[in-house]
Amino acid sequence: DAGVTQSPTHLIKTRGQQVTLRCSPKSGHDTVSWYQQALGQGPQFIFQYYEEEERQRGNFPDRFSGHQFPNYSSELNVNALLLGDSALYLCASRPYGGTEAFFGQGTRLTVV
Amino acid sequence: GQNIDQPTEMTATEGAIVQINCTYQTSGFNGLFWYQQHAGEAPTFLSYNVLDGLEEKGRFSSFLSRSKGYSYLLLKELQMKDSASYLCAVVGGSYIPTFGRGTSLIVHP
Numbered sequence: 623d624a625g626v627t628q629s630p631t632h633l634i635k636t637r638g639q640q641v642t643l644r645c646s647p648k649s650g651h652d653t654v655s656w657y658q659q660a661l662g663q664g665p666q667f668i669f670q671y672y673e674e675e676e677r678q679r680g681n682f683p684d685r686f687s688g689h690q691f692p693n694y695s696s697e698l699n700v701n702a703l704l705l706g707d708s709a710l711y712l713c714a715s716r717p718y719g720g721t722e723a724f725f726g727q728g729t730r731l732t733v734v
Numbered sequence: 735g736q737n738i739d740q741p742t743e744m745t746a747t748e749g750a751i752v753q754i755n756c757t758y759q760t761s762g763f764n765g766l767f768w769y770q771q772h773a774g775e776a777p778t779f780l781s782y783n784v785l786d787g788l789e790e791k792g793r794f795s796s797f798l799s800r801s802k803g804y805s806y807l808l809l810k811e812l813q814m815k816d817s818a819s820y821l822c823a824v825v826g827g828s829y830i831p832t833f834g835r836g837t838s839l840i841v842h843p
Contacts, residue, residue, distance in 0.1 A: 626776075657833075664738075664821050664833030665777065678830050712776065721765065725776035 624649075626715050626726035634732045635703050643698040643729045647715030654696040655723065656688060657712040665712055671696050672718055700731075708733045736760040736826050738834035745840045746812055754807045754820050754837045762827020768796050768807045769821040771836065777821055780807065809839075817841045 627646045635641050647654050653672045657665035667680035671690035690696045694715075700707055710730050714723040737759045746752040758766070765784040769777035781789055783798035783805060795808040809816055819836040826832065 655831075662835070664823070664835050667830050667832070670830075678828070680830060721767075721782045722779045724779070725769075727776045 626651075626713055626724050628711075628713050628726035628729050630729060631727065632730045632732075634734060637703055637705060637733055639703050640699065640701045641703060641731060643700075643711050643713075643731070645696045645698070645713030645715075645726060647694050647696070647713075648724050651715035651717050651720075651724070652694050653716050653718045653720075654690060654694065655714045656696070656698045657714065658682075658707075659710040659712055659728070661709075668698065703733045705733050707731065736824055736832040738822055738824055738832055740820075740822050740834040740837045742835070743838045743840070745842065748812055748814060748841055748843050750812050751808065751810050752812060752839065754809070754822075754839065756805045756807075756822030756834060758803050758805070758822070758824045758834075760803070760824050760826040760832075763800055764825040764827065764829055766796075766798055766805050766825070767821075767823040767831065768794075768805075769823065769833075771819045771821060773818075780820075812841050814841050814843070 655670040656668040659665040670678040674690045685701045687699045710728045712728045713726045716723045740756045768780040771777040781796035788797045793810045798805045821836045822834040823831045
């Protein structure tokens with residue numbers, strides 16, 4: 623079992639650009655959540671997907687959007703990148719109704 | 735909204751016991767998680783409490799008091815590899831998990 627996999631591991635983008643991050647959940651997991659973790663901070667919840675729909679959303683602007691595919695994998699899209707979007711982006715998966723979430727290694731996004 | 739407070743940093747000696755506290759204020763309560771995160775790595779699940787009391791799992795134990803809005807993570811027989819950040823996360827009435835800033839634990843010989 624590969625666990626939760628995220629790609630790419632590192633990314634450098636210019637202010638104003640758009641970025642897409644990808645996540646494959648752990649086998650058997652159908653619920654995927656995305657988090658933003660700034661340096662020295664705890665992860666902040668962005669949104670959660672289940673059955674290809676956004677089910678819950680944290681306090682993030684509409685520049686942050688996502689998608690879930692029929693195979694449960696997910697994408698996080700961020701438009702009009704700001705310097706403040708530089709962070710570690712974490713994906714977590716769990717079975718629907720399950721409590722234990724498994725995190726991927728994250729994508730380190732740097733906006734210059 | 736939710737507010738979670740945990741100490742920024744703690745130090746302890748190898749072989750000792752350390753208690754990491756977490757206090758929270760939340761609208762509704764649907765559970766409290768503890769995660770361990772080594773530098774540059776993903777958080778890994780340690781424990782989940784939804785009812786009051788102590789949950790023991792090997793060298794790690796987690797306690798919850800819902801009436802006091804308080805939890806602690808107890809680490810026994812500390813090892814050097816336990817040096818990491820420990821994250822407290824509360825799931826409130828909206829079922830959205832809110833993480834604290836994390837407690838950086840430094841274990842020294």
